[in-house]
Amino acid sequence: MPNKEIAEPGRTMTLEAFADTMLPGARRFVGDRAVAGVLTGGGAVASGAVTVLEMSAPGISAGLDDLVKLLNEHAALYAEQHGLAGDESVPAFVSLPFEHRTQLARQLLAPGHPEKEFWVLLALFSYMAFDGAPHMHTTDALAAGHPGLTAMGFARPDADGLWRFPAYSYGRPLAAIHPDTTPSGSPA
Amino acid sequence: MTATASPSGTTERTDVLVIGSGFGGAIAAYHLAAGGARVVILERGPWLNGEDFDHDYLLGSSYTRVFDFVAGDGMSLLGGNCVGGGSVVYFAALPRAPRFAFERHGSIGRRMWPAGISRDSLEPWYDRVAEAIPVSRQDWSDVPYAGGLWAAACNHSGRTANPVPVGIETDKCVNCNWMMAGCRFDAKRSLLFNYLPAALSHGADIRPLHEVQRLSRTDDGGYRVHYNVIDDEDYRISTGSGAIDAKIVIVAAGAGATPVILQRSEAELGPMPYAVGRFFSGNGERLNTAIINEERVREVLGLSRDDGRVYEAFQIGKGPAVANWDRLDASLPEYSRYSLEQLYFPPGLGTILAQVPGASAPTWFGKAKREMLEQWKSWLIIFQMIEDDNEGVFGPPPPTGNAVRISQQMLGRGALRYAPTMNTIRGWAAADAEVKEILERDGLATVAPWTNDVVGAYTVHPLASCRIGDDPATSALDDKHELRGHPGIFVTDGSAVPGALTVNPAMTIAALAERAMPAIVEAARQRGVEVRYGAPAPDGSTNGRRGVTPLVPSLVRD
Numbered sequence: 123m124p125n126k127e128i129a130e131p132g133r134t135m136t137l138e139a140f141a142d143t144m145l146p147g148a149r150r151f152v153g154d155r156a157v158a159g160v161l162t163g164g165g166a167v168a169s170g171a172v173t174v175l176e177m178s179a180p181g182i183s184a185g186l187d188d189l190v191k192l193l194n195e196h197a198a199l200y201a202e203q204h205g206l207a208g209d210e211s212v213p214a215f216v217s218l219p220f221e222h223r224t225q226l227a228r229q230l231l232a233p234g235h236p237e238k239e240f241w242v243l244l245a246l247f248s249y250m251a252f253d254g255a256p257h258m259h260t261t262d263a264l265a266a267g268h269p270g271l272t273a274m275g276f277a278r279p280d281a282d283g284l285w286r287f288p289a290y291s292y293g294r295p296l297a298a299i300h301p302d303t304t305p306s307g308s309p310a
Numbered sequence: 311m312t313a314t315a316s317p318s319g320t321t322e323r324t325d326v327l328v329i330g331s332g333f334g335g336a337i338a339a340y341h342l343a344a345g346g347a348r349v350v351i352l353e354r355g356p357w358l359n360g361e362d363f364d365h366d367y368l369l370g371s372s373y374t375r376v377f378d379f380v381a382g383d384g385m386s387l388l389g390g391n392c393v394g395g396g397s398v399v400y401f402a403a404l405p406r407a408p409r410f411a412f413e414r415h416g417s418i419g420r421r422m423w424p425a426g427i428s429r430d431s432l433e434p435w436y437d438r439v440a441e442a443i444p445v446s447r448q449d450w451s452d453v454p455y456a457g458g459l460w461a462a463a464c465n466h467s468g469r470t471a472n473p474v475p476v477g478i479e480t481d482k483c484v485n486c487n488w489m490m491a492g493c494r495f496d497a498k499r500s501l502l503f504n505y506l507p508a509a510l511s512h513g514a515d516i517r518p519l520h521e522v523q524r525l526s527r528t529d530d531g532g533y534r535v536h537y538n539v540i541d542d543e544d545y546r547i548s549t550g551s552g553a554i555d556a557k558i559v560i561v562a563a564g565a566g567a568t569p570v571i572l573q574r575s576e577a578e579l580g581p582m583p584y585a586v587g588r589f590f591s592g593n594g595e596r597l598n599t600a601i602i603n604e605e606r607v608r609e610v611l612g613l614s615r616d617d618g619r620v621y622e623a624f625q626i627g628k629g630p631a632v633a634n635w636d637r638l639d640a641s642l643p644e645y646s647r648y649s650l651e652q653l654y655f656p657p658g659l660g661t662i663l664a665q666v667p668g669a670s671a672p673t674w675f676g677k678a679k680r681e682m683l684e685q686w687k688s689w690l691i692i693f694q695m696i697e698d699d700n701e702g703v704f705g706p707p708p709p710t711g712n713a714v715r716i717s718q719q720m721l722g723r724g725a726l727r728y729a730p731t732m733n734t735i736r737g738w739a740a741a742d743a744e745v746k747e748i749l750e751r752d753g754l755a756t757v758a759p760w761t762n763d764v765v766g767a768y769t770v771h772p773l774a775s776c777r778i779g780d781d782p783a784t785s786a787l788d789d790k791h792e793l794r795g796h797p798g799i800f801v802t803d804g805s806a807v808p809g810a811l812t813v814n815p816a817m818t819i820a821a822l823a824e825r826a827m828p829a830i831v832e833a834a835r836q837r838g839v840e841v842r843y844g845a846p847a848p849d850g851s852t853n854g855r856r857g858v859t860p861l862v863p864s865l866v867r868d
Contacts, residue, residue, distance in 0.1 A: 144675045145683070160677055179369040181546070181717040228672050233763050239381075239723075242764055243716070245675065246662060253657040253683065254367040256374075261366070274657070274686035277625055284365050284494060286484035287454075287626040289616060295450045296461035296613075297471035300635045306440065307447035307475035308406035309638045309649075309813065 130187040132213035134172055136194060137186065139216045141171035141248035143223045147269065155212050158220035164269025170258070171251040179256075180247045189240055193230075200226045324350045324515075325839040327535045327556035329522045329571065332395020333816060334562030334803030336505040337439075337823040338830065342558075343512035344845035345831055350554055351514060352537050354521035354563070354711070355391035358398070359502060363492030367658050370543065373491035374719040379659065380566055380712060381721070384766040385592055385702060385728030387566045388659075391545075391720075393518050395564065396804075396816065397500040398492050400770075401629025401653070402477040403814040404445045406436050406821075410640035410647065411811045417589070417699045417731075422808040424780050424789030426864075427825075434861060435821040438854035441847040442504045443820070448473035448631065452480045455615065455623035456690055457631025459602065460652035462611040463755075464634045467748045471632050474651065474814075478628060485627050487654050508848035521548075521711055522571055525559060525799070526578040532557045532837070533798065538710060544718040548710065557837040558798050558830065562823075565590065565772035565805035566724065567712035569786075572776065572793070574707045583794040585786040586776050590702025590726060592769030594648065594695050594810040596738050597655065598745045599664035600757035602688040610752045622687040627654055630693065630814070637744070638812055645697050645733040648741045649812050650748075653693035661686070663764055667756035674761045690755065692745045696737035698810045700774055702728040728766060771815050776805035778822070790829035790865065791822075798833060802826050824858075825865065832866040 130136075138156035147165020149157050157167050176183050190213075197214035200206075200222065209217040218226065230241040250256050252270030255263035261283045263271055279285045302310040325347040328335045335351055343349040356375055364371040377399045378391035390396035409429040416422045446452075453461070453473050461471035482497035489498060496503070510516065519540040526534045534553050541547035561568045569587035576582050604620040607613050614620050633651035640647075655661075665673035666682050673679075705725035708714045713722025730738075742759045749755040760768065779785025782794055791806055793799040802823040804815060811818055831843040843862065846852045 145680045146677055147680075161680060165680060177369065179374075179718045181715070181721070224672060224676055227675070231672075231675075231764070245764075249662045249675070250658055252680075253661045256367050256369045256658065259366055259368050270683070271657075273680075273684050275622075275684075276657075276686075279365065285486040285488060287486065288484075290454045290485040290623075290626050291451055292453075292455060292458040292462075292613060292615070293451045296453075296458050297465035297469070297632075299472045300470040300638075303472055303635075304406070306406060306436070306445065307472070308817075309408040309635045 130190045132194070132216065133186065133190045136190045136213045136215050137172050137175055138167045139223060140193060140227070140244055141166040141251070143220070143227045144245050144248045145252045146220070155216050158223070160220050163273055166248045166252045169252040169268060169270040170255060171248040173257045174247050174251040175244070177257060182243050182247065185240070189244060192237065196230065197226060321534065322554045324348045324554055324556050325841070326558045326560065326834060327352065327533070327554055328560045328562060329535065330395060330562040330564060330803060331393045331501070331506065331516060332390055332397060332562060332564060332803060333501065333820045334823045335395065335560065336501040336509065337820060338560045338562065338802050338827065339514045340505040340509040340512070340848060341827045341843065341845050342831065342834065342841060343509045343514040345841040345843055347834055347839050347841040349509065349514040351516045352520040352522050352535065353393050353516060353518050354540060355393065355518060356542060357393040357516065357518035358492055360494065360496055363494045365486065365488045365491065365494065370719065371491065373658065376492055377490065377720065379721050380724040381765050382724045382726030382728060385726055386765040386768050387724070387726070387772045388770045389564045389566050389772060393516055394501040394506060398502065399490050400816060401489050402498050403474045403630050404443070404477050404817040405475055405813045407811040407813055407815070407818045408638045408640070414644055414697065414809055416809045418781070418784045422779060422784070424778055426789050432821050432825065434857040435825040436817060437857050438824045438847070439817060439820040441851050441854035443477045443499050445475045445477055446480055447475050448480065453631045454485055454627030455621055456627050456654065457652045459607065459613060459621055459690060460692065461632045462613055463748050466611060467751050469634055469636050469748065471634050474630050474633050483628055487625055487627050487629070487656065489629050490656055504848040522563065523574060523710055524571060524578065525575040528555050531798070533559045535559060546715045546718060557839055558800070558834045560830065561799060561801045562803035564803055565775045566726070568801055568803055568805040569704050569775040570707045570712045570725070573704065579796060581795070583782065583786040585784055587704035589700040589774050589777055589784065590704065590728065590772065591698050591700045591774040591810045592702065592728065592767055593771040593773050593815060594698040594734065594737060594812065595769045595771060596694050596696070596741065596767065597653070597760045598692045598694070598742060598757050599760065600690045600692065600749045600755040601667060601682065601685050602690055602755045603753055604688060606753040610754060624654065624687055624689040629654055645737050646740060647812055648694055648696040648737060650741065650745060651693045651695070653691045655691050663760040663768065665758040665761050667758040673758070674764065694738070694741035694745065695810065695812050696734070696741055697812060698734040698737065699731040700809055701731055701734065702726055702775065704775065730767065771804065773804045773807045773815060774809055776801050777808045778806050779808060791826040792829070792833070798837065800826065800830050828862045828865040
């Protein structure tokens with residue numbers, strides 16, 4: 123975790139707001155500003171996005187301060203260009219309504235944006251928190267009701283923590299095979 | 311028969327140094343070791359087996375240890391990063407390439423394959439591989455729900471569909487769909503079960519976590535191979551370095567790494583052939599994700615599972631199971647032929663690029679995308695392999711390895727640039743349209759291709775970055791896989807394949823490596839190594855050897 127004394131102000135909140143823009147979810151508490159609350163159920167933030175971003179393994183934690191600063195600079199400029207009233211009690215990106223967070227994220231992630239590569243990394247690991255829970259053993263994540271994996275309907279493992287699907291096939295021919303298939307089962 | 315220290319005690323020596331332990335490296339190591347040569351294999355990734363293969367997306371589990379994702383400019387690559395290479399992480403689809411693939415002209419206006427190689431002439435070498443890695447023709451009862459659904463949809467639109475031949479022991483397979491993390495149940499017949507243990511039994515020495523950086527020459531006409539030792543957990547960290555001298559070097563680091571090693575060696579070895587790091591092909595790959603309408607599938611296709619559900623089975627299975635091969639038709643013009651293969655792609659990287667069918671931007675993130683993820687059980691992925699145009703070019707190599715590593719494992723930034731030509735773009739568009747036509751017919755599903763806007767196009771089968779051919783201007787290797795202008799260096803991995811195959815390429819990569827062996831053995835003999843060609847299959851079977859015996863003299867004669 124970053125040293126809170128030197129971390130960019132609003133670092134966690136800004137990262138949460140970005141992750142919520144990628145895969146949005148419900149507000150966690152009354153007055154939650156980072157999560158816009160445009161959907162019910164947990165999104166990337168509740169799935170652990172900030173924890174994933176702050177881990178050393180993905181390799182981007184050292185650059186997060188810079189990304190947060192840059193994101194809020196972009197947001198301030200965006201708000202000015204669109205005549206949006208800022209709320210100085212929260213970081214500039216957090217103060218944007220969800221639709222505008224989305225529009226700004228689209229711009230930053232678009233092919234040709236000079237910083238695209240960095241925003242893609244932020245998006246990638248925010249996203250992975252939801253669809254893979256890479257900060258937890260998958261078995262633990264499912265047992266704990268991890269929002270992303272649960273919402274996706276990821277199956278529970280067997281008692282030994284391994285997945286097996288004894289029922290897996292419709293078990294009957296469902297199409298004619300290609301007439302030129304060779305004895306090895308390959309195309310001719 | 312392992313490497314020995316040199317008289318000066320400073321540099322190890324071996325007869326043959328093999329870079330990489332995937333199909334190209336393992337096959338070469340086996341034949342050379344079995345023939346009597348001292349063989350050392352340097353593998354950049356770890357050495358895992360059986361119970362090391364986790365069912366876990368936790369960063370640091372086998373899922374992130376054994377494969378490598380390299381983001382390029384316009385194309386990203388997924389490859390193996392472990393002993394056994396791609397064979398450990400792949401989905402074990404082993405079709406032979408269609409006959410027309412060998413006749414392709416591609417971007418050079420004339421046949422790109424060497425005159426000596428056609429489907430017919432490669433057939434005995436395919437047979438050799440099939441003896442070493444038994445290929446199962448799946449029965450319909452082996453085909454998981456997702457493959458069955460794809461077959462039924464193809465049938466409904468008047469098309470055929472084939473269970474894909476696989477290197478899987480179906481009796482052991484539990485359809486867990488964790489194949490990309492390595493097979494926990496020893497059902498996948500990876501190289502860990504055939505060529506590699508056979509090479510070991512003949513004295514080959516496999517060194518994991520040894521990442522080759524470059525080659526230089528030795529005074530005796532051989533090569534010195536320089537490597538870094540990679541930390542077992544954090545691949546960004548190098549814990550040491552060293553060098554080994556060898557009379558013959560086989561570069562089989564994968565199409566995303568072989569050209570990088572050779573480019574980095576250029577300062578000491580002298581100019582590389584023009585085609586090193588050029589003519590890269592992503593095997594024309596692209597993915598589509600469909601969201602299945604369960605009720606329509608019940609009504610239109612009449613499918614249902616024993617428990618009454620219709621499908622909801624995206625997670626169940628074993629990679630690709632069924633392919634549509636109707637467009638693998640030699641009478642069609644080049645760039646219009648492709649296969650459409652049902653495929654599982656796991657979370658972690660397999661959902662972010664999927665676009666919401668019919669959505670306005672943003673299509674790959676946001677509200678609609680989260681809602682799409684809630685239908686994940688009803689997803690179906692179709693993998694298209696078209697004929698691309700060998701557009702990829704590698705820029706200057708990174709300081710070490712094949713990429714600047716971002717994450718401790720798995721993710722790096724590489725130097726590949728890929729700008730698809732209109733031929734490739736049209737091929738993808740035609741395949742997209744056909745997938746849509748099949749799956750949206752009668753409301754079975756809604757479908758959209760993966761976006762290329764995030765990490766470019768995306769391939770799990772990088773090819774052709776150091777390819778064989780007859781023309782020195784457009785091929786880095788001669789038809790015996792020897793690097794032009796650098797005798798004694800051979801390349802036997804996917805980078806040697808001249809172009810996109812329209813099917814999964816592992817079988818063809820392996821067959822070409824088998825075919826390259828007589829000439830490599832002969833080159834070793836000419837350099838004073840006591841080695842003979844003629845090993846049986848790794849399990850001792852001899853039918854394959856019998857089949858290729860008549861061909862061997864023509865492959866070693868200059």
